[in-house]
Amino acid sequence: MRANPAAGFLDRYVLPKVALTVIAFASLVGVYLTMSTHGTPTAWALIRWLHLAALGILAGGFMWWGLFMKRPDDPQEVDLVARFARAQQNRFRAIAWGAWGVALVTASHLLRLAGLAQATGVYAIWAGNVILLTVALLAVAWLLAYPPTTHRPFDTQGARLALGTVVLTLASTALLDARMTFPGQTWPWVLRLLHVVAFGLWAGGAVWNIFVAVPGAQQTLAMPVVVAAAEQLERFRWAVRVILPTLLVTGLAQAIPYVGLEPAALLTPFGLLILTKITLVVALFVIFITCPMWRACSPIRGMCDLKDLKAPPLPQPTRRIDNRGKACAGFVRIQRALEAMQPSDTLELLSTDRISWWELPAWLEVNGHALLQQEKRGRLWWRHYHFLIRKAAAQN
Known part of the structure; x- marks a missing residue:
């Protein structure tokens, strides 16, 4: 029998931590x-x-609280x-404070930055950034100091309000950076x-x-909690x-504006830093693709889909045929294997x-056998198909 998935909940979480480290370093290079x-x-x-990272923790956290937690x-x-x-919520409050x-x-x-903003003609944006930051910090402090009561754990209005103010602060911060760096252009701001x-x-x-x-x-481990956590993770994905x-x-x-399109510019110290950041972002993208492929980011060991959490445990296979790499499913081998089974x-x-x-x-339906499980595993050129077949019961 397959082990209770709740017992192995979230026991493989290496790649997400690697991804977080990568994005942290990439953002530091960018700043x-x-x-x-x-x-x-x-x-x-x-x-x-540190300022942007702190705002990012608040923004992403309130995104999860306000949008991903469901009754x-x-x-x-x-x-x-x-x-x-x-x-x-209690754990996040400690981190958020x-x-x-x-x-x-x-x-x-x-x-x-006030003097630089005034010199580049963007003092109004700087002032707006300060005002938005003040409003965001007040909204966050209010929610953290007066969270939803124990009778309203799924109340997300306050979290969404905090999310909106923090995202606006991040946006105004980015706009201020871009306007000071490229004052005469519009597309860098976007x-x-x-x-x-x-x-963030x-x-x-x-x-x-x-x-x-x-x-x-x-x-708070229990199967409904496992399902809820997996559903939250899927929304985040x-x-x-x-x-x-x-x-x-x-x-x-x-x-491009920093180094241009000349290859030689990429060999300068400035260009190498930019290459480092781009490499880190690409690595992050690869991690995201690889993560579900090997189930290293799956909330449950061995689980491939949320529906598996709610399904009854599948029986252990009596026999196994690995026909990967061949041009056909191997119906002759399947037929012989089924004939030899009880x-x-x-x-x-x-x-x-x-x-x-x-x-x-x-083919199984025609021959009276049951298909207990059918799923696609892996991504791209690692893709293969997994089937679990139950031999037809003996005829009376």
Whole structure:
């Protein structure tokens, strides 16, 4: 029998942590590149990065709280999932207070940028950024100090309000950077805005996923909690499907004004830094593609789909046929294997033949055998098909 998936909940979480490290370093390189064009000392670039990272943690966290946490449809599961929701909120509050403090302390770097903003004619944007930051910090502090009561764990209005104010602050911060760097052009403003907001939402969501959702689910472990956590993770993955391409495209587009299109420019120290950032963003993209392929980011060991969490355990196969790499599903081998098996025994089949996805179910139906499981595994050239077949019961 397959082990209870709740017992192995979230036991493989290496790649998400690697991805978080990659995006953190890539963003640090990006902030240094931007601040260096303003003649800002390295220490202030680090402070600016800490400021953006703190806002990102808040933005991504409130995105998860406000958009991904849902009340279960089954009334019998509400209490268990509510405990999970409260555990997540309590954990995030501790992290968010730290991020709030960092954002507040590092806001002092804006005073240094005031003179530069005035010199480049963008003082109004600087002032707007300061106002939005103040409003965002007040909104976040209010929600963290007065969170939803224990009777309203699925109340997301406050989280959505905080999300909106923090995202607007990130957007105004990006706009200020772009206007000071490229005062006479419009398209860099859009690129920088999309890039910074995407970074914040991804980084903050990743922090929640690793440091809030995982331990929160382990703290309140039950099958409804496992399902709720997996559904939240899947919603985040859909967001990342938009965020990561945005990071990659806007990152590449922003690199062109700095070094141009000449290959020699990429060999300068400045160009090498840009190449480093681009490489890190591409690595992040590869990690995202690889992650579900090997199930290293799956919330449950061995689970390939959310529907597996709600399905009864499948029997262990009696026999196994690995027909990968061959041009057909191997019906002769399947027939011989089934003939040698006892009624109701199960046969596992692995195949890379695309036609088997449609042919095998029809063949099994004609011959009276049951198809217990059919799924696609892997991505791109690693794609293969997995079938679990139950031999027809003996005829009376």
